[in-house]
Structure formats: C-alpha cells, structure tokens
Amino acid sequence: MKVVSADPLSQVFSALADPTRRDMVARLAIGDATVTELAEPYDVTIQAVSKHVKVLEHAGLITRRRDAQRRPVHLEADVFELMTKWIERYRSLAEDRFQRLDDLLLDMSDVPEPSEPSERNQKGTAS
C-alpha cells in the first residue's frame, strides 16, 4: 500500500487503520519510548516497527526528539483534534437531522387536537 501525498486527514485516518500502530499510540499516550522499547511486546523485527513509526511520524501523530542515541518517540496528541473535529461535525449534522424528524413527527401528532372541527361539522350537517 503506497499513499502518494495524501491530505493530512487521510494520512491520520490511514495511520490509525492498523491495530499495531493504534497499540503503539496507546502506549505512547502513557509515556515516550524508543523504537527498541516500542518493539519489545511484538513478535516482529525492529525494521517493521521502524516502518510503523515512520507512518505515524508522516501523519504528524508522533515526533522524534534529537536526543543523542535514544531519540525517543513522542505522541502529538493535538493531531487527534483533526479527526474529532471532522467526526463531530458530521455526527452533529446527522443528529440534528433526526432531531428535526422527531420534532416534525411530534408537531404532526399535535395538529388535530385544538378546535374539534369534526363535531361542529356533524351538528351543521345534521340539522
């Protein structure tokens, strides 16, 4: 899978569409870690983990400090906002739509009550 110059939002969604990368983000939420530390729980090569780290870095989800040999990986949690803003916008649009539908149904059920025209009409036509 090769993504060529995707937009930022596509990159973030794509980076998190992998359970290993989500797991790495979950661990980095608790504390910074080196690539070697990140690789420990997984039965994969350091190279494979390095590749995942690069995808997360490219999406802006992590940065790596120039800290001599260690170069710990740091989570940039602000980038989550890109996603949550997008999601919240369309969730609330969809919710508003259902609310309007509910209100409409409620209005419709209110209509026949107040003037009782059917009774008056019956009297008019009976005499």
Next chain:
Amino acid sequence: MKVVSADPLSQVFSALADPTRRDMVARLAIGDATVTELAEPYDVTIQAVSKHVKVLEHAGLITRRRDAQRRPVHLEADVFELMTKWIERYRSLAEDRFQRLDDLLLDMSDVPEPSEPSERNQKGTAS
C-alpha cells in the same frame, strides 16, 4: 489495496482515509441518497462510486434500505462512536500525563518558600 478481515475499528479508520468517501459521508449526514445521486458531483464512473459505497458499507458506516429500485444509502452515525471513544481515551491519557507534569513542576517551585532556611543557616555560620 485489499484488507482481509480487519477488525471493526481498522475498517472504520480505513474507510475514512479517503477524501471521496469522507465527502460522501458528509453528504449522507444531511440526507439519504441513492448511488446515482451520490455519483453526480464526481467525475468518476458509477462503478467507482459503488466500490466506495461498498467500503463504507463493509465498515458499518452506511446501510442500504431494500426500497424497491431506489435502495437509498443511509449513514449510520453511531459508528462514529467507535472512533471517538478510542481517540478520547488516548487523548485524555496523554493530557493527564501533561497535567501531572505541570502539577509536579508547580509543586517543585513551591518547595523552597516557607521556612527560609538559607537565611537562618547564613546567620548560624556567620557567628
């Protein structure tokens, strides 16, 4: 790109990692639409749009009603929660961590103030 039996969360993130599919979701948030209606603004074939619809459907983000010929596409906005729950969990973890760091730095800056030991020590050693 072929995703074989990915977990639900990976499927949702992957489905939204494409600007055309996000645009479709944005339009479906306002109202249901048929595949033909969805295809209108794009310079692509109905087949291409159908493929995008299938990816969204597979991720649970949309359903298609069995409505004779029309079969309108309907957004299942509840699925957004899968993502927001995941994102919020790790965002708040990361935020708590920085808050604890802030609190620690504040505590450290509070320590030397109350007993002014340096002045007393100076007096003691001076006499």
